[in-house]
Amino acid sequence: xxxPGAGAVEAVELLLPGNAxxxxxxxxxAGEAAIQAGLDHETMCDVRLAxxxxxxxxxxxxxxxxxxxxxxxxxxxxxDVEVEQTGGEMEVGAPTDDDSAGLGLILIHxxxxxxxxxxxxxxxxxxxxxxxxxxxxxEA
Amino acid sequence: MDFAVERExxxxxxxxxxxxxxxxxTAPTLKEHIASALDEGDPGLVIDLSGVGFMxxxxxxxxxxxxxxxxxAGGSLRLVCPEGGVLKVFRxxxxxxxxxxxxxxxxxxxxxxx
Numbered sequence: 001x002x003x004p005g006a007g008a009v010e011a012v013e014l015l016l017p018g019n020a021x022x023x024x025x026x027x028x029x030a031g032e033a034a035i036q037a038g039l040d041h042e043t044m045c046d047v048r049l050a051x052x053x054x055x056x057x058x059x060x061x062x063x064x065x066x067x068x069x070x071x072x073x074x075x076x077x078x079x080d081v082e083v084e085q086t087g088g089e090m091e092v093g094a095p096t097d098d099d100s101a102g103l104g105l106i107l108i109h110x111x112x113x114x115x116x117x118x119x120x121x122x123x124x125x126x127x128x129x130x131x132x133x134x135x136x137x138x139e140a
Numbered sequence: 141m142d143f144a145v146e147r148e149x150x151x152x153x154x155x156x157x158x159x160x161x162x163x164x165x166t167a168p169t170l171k172e173h174i175a176s177a178l179d180e181g182d183p184g185l186v187i188d189l190s191g192v193g194f195m196x197x198x199x200x201x202x203x204x205x206x207x208x209x210x211x212x213a214g215g216s217l218r219l220v221c222p223e224g225g226v227l228k229v230f231r232x233x234x235x236x237x238x239x240x241x242x243x244x245x246x247x248x249x250x251x252x253x254x
Binding site: 024045048049055059060104106107 | 198
């Protein structure tokens with residue numbers, strides 16, 4: 001498969017139930033979207049990780065959210081990802097019982113070229129990944 | 141997505157080997173296996189991540205929790221994590237400075253003897 005032509009932008013959106021089991025589905029779609037966007041293998045792995053973290057963040061904050069959406073928009077050598085809670089409002093910042101608090105957001109911030117998060121009412125995370133155009137490290 | 145955890149006793153050490161992808165869905169299973177080993181009073185724990193193709197912060201959280209318990213009990217925890225995407229997660233979060241990480245299971249046991 002090939003990605004959209006120059007200037008073309010395409011979008012794919014997943015609507016997932018608020019169940020941790022489906023984070024793997026979002027990851028698979030993220031990998032495919034990264035390929036469609038023309039990102040290299042390493043960046044594709046970064047996208048999968050960042051999307052997994054974003055979904056987990058929504059689920060952790062939600063404490064029983066009805067569902068969430070994952071939207072991939074790709075074209076012009078970039079991939080934009082938006083992960084957003086759907087359904088009713090939830091209690092933001094609910095305490096978690098694990099020791100991973102904050103690590104996921106550190107990872108997303110490091111892996112993506114742009115990252116923002118909104119937690120007023122509905123949780124929404126947006127990320128941008130840009131295809132590398134330099135040839136550093138490539139053989140001549 | 142298949143996820144499994146193998147557990148093996150080697151002398152005084154328990155080796156826990158998760159296989160598959162560790163995320164918010166599968167991390168609780170890994171946590172149960174680690175807790176079970178710690179509840180049995182194993183003084184040494186090696187968690188072999190060489191069969192893990194993907195791990196996010198949910199897995200890190202489980203490992204950090206395990207390290208806290210092991211330290212409180214005066215035991216030891218070593219990780220096996222070859223070069224790749226999983227090790228990158230430790231590097232980005234700075235946890236390579238917190239955990240004892242080895243590239244092979246043999247290397248993890250070798251350090252126990254030194």
